[in-house]
Amino acid sequence: CMRKFLVSLIAVAALGAGTAFAQGGYWAGFSVGYPGAALHFGIDNISPGLAARINAGYNYIGAGGFALGADVLYDLAVDTGTAPIDVYVGGGLGLGIGTGVDVAVNAFVGGEFSLAQSGLPEGGVFLEAGPSLGFNPFQLGIAAKLGFNYHF
Numbered sequence: 158c159m160r161k162f163l164v165s166l167i168a169v170a171a172l173g174a175g176t177a178f179a180q181g182g183y184w185a186g187f188s189v190g191y192p193g194a195a196l197h198f199g200i201d202n203i204s205p206g207l208a209a210r211i212n213a214g215y216n217y218i219g220a221g222g223f224a225l226g227a228d229v230l231y232d233l234a235v236d237t238g239t240a241p242i243d244v245y246v247g248g249g250l251g252l253g254i255g256t257g258v259d260v261a262v263n264a265f266v267g268g269e270f271s272l273a274q275s276g277l278p279e280g281g282v283f284l285e286a287g288p289s290l291g292f293n294p295f296q297l298g299i300a301a302k303l304g305f306n307y308h309f
Contacts, residue, residue, distance in 0.1 A: 186280075188304025192216050192289075193224060199306070206232040212251075222255020228263070241274035247285075261291040263300055273308070280307045 184199045195214025203209055208230040216224035228249030235244040246266050253259035267285025272278060286301035 182308060184306040184308045186304055186306035188302040190300070190302035192300060195224065195226070197304075199230070208232075210249075216251070216253045216255070222253060224251060224253045226251035241271040243269045243271065245269070257293055259291055259293045261289050263287060263289045265300065269306065279309070280305060
């Protein structure tokens with residue numbers, strides 16, 4: 158059962174990646190926060206305003222250990238004045254494999270400060286946070302991360 162779930166999660170990420178390579182840009186980066194640290198790869202403009210991201214890293218809550226995840230992000234049309242900040246909402250699934258197996262559902266709101274629009278090298282610094290629901294053990298909490306994206 159868990160094997161089918163993992164294969165399905167990877168298949169969905171691969172299909173999304175294949176579709177988006179033909180349509181938009183992508184990014185890679187890292188993040189740290191609660192509940193862990195991760196490397197990620199994202200794809201812009203799967204459809205207007207919609208992006209996808211896959212994550213791999215270390216999770217130190219629930220089952221702890223290795224963590225995989227897939228998220229969908231949607232750009233919001235928020236007027237930030239002259240500040241080069243993109244605001245978005247998103248959600249996704251996470252799978253933690255450590256002392257046991259943990260599945261979590263996450264929702265978040267975030268913002269990315271564009272370094273390129275500020276005259277610095279291509280990339281951005283982001284902050285996102287939101288609720289997280291884990292199922293082994295059952296827990297409701299907050300997930301938050303600070304990270305860097307390199308857009309190419």
